[in-house]
Amino acid sequence: MTTTTAPLRRPRKDAAANRAGILQAAATTLALDPSASIDQIARAAGLSRRALYGHFDDRQALLTxxxxxxxxRFNAIASSLHEPHPPLALARLTAALWAEAAHVQVAAALALDDTRLEQTATALAPLRRALVGVVRAGQDDGTLRVDMAAPTLARLIEETARAAVSRIDASSPIATSIAVRAVLSIAGLSWRESEALLNAHPDVLEAN
Structure with missing residues (x-):
């Protein structure tokens, strides 16, 4: 007697599409109401509550x-940064991340929420390493402030960006400029130095 083992089946395309649709519906719904229930998200996705639970165990799993x-997406941006001048690298990184935040601002706000900082520390580790590297390079060449350790300064920069994500509408035409200038200020540049840097490299803001 011979037996055969059925080959493992790949997830059906419609199942993958439903999962992607749920994530998109969650982002849209949470942008309007951060406390939206799982039922609201399911309705926005055009699915029943039971169907949604076929993809995610609970609301927390969906948010995760x-x-x-x-x-x-943020980590991918950080890994693609190849700018040797630290202040300009910091400006470009901030501008690129801000442009992405316009698409995933809900996810960014959720990730930076106090109750989820520990959870997202691991998820954003590549970005954080890249930021510390830029700060350390700037301290080594004297272009960024040196009155505190690189990890501490990087954390202050992160907190500045966190506040900006939470307080400023990413779709605003001046939002990128505000975010970049705030980060450069925390990093040790005067407003005149920031102005000169951005005037010399207008593509930093024009690309967003």
């Missing part, structure tokens, strides 16, 4: 994946 998706 939404955060992870946003973190992955």
């Amino acid at each position: 994946e939404l955060i992870a998706a946003g973190a992955q």
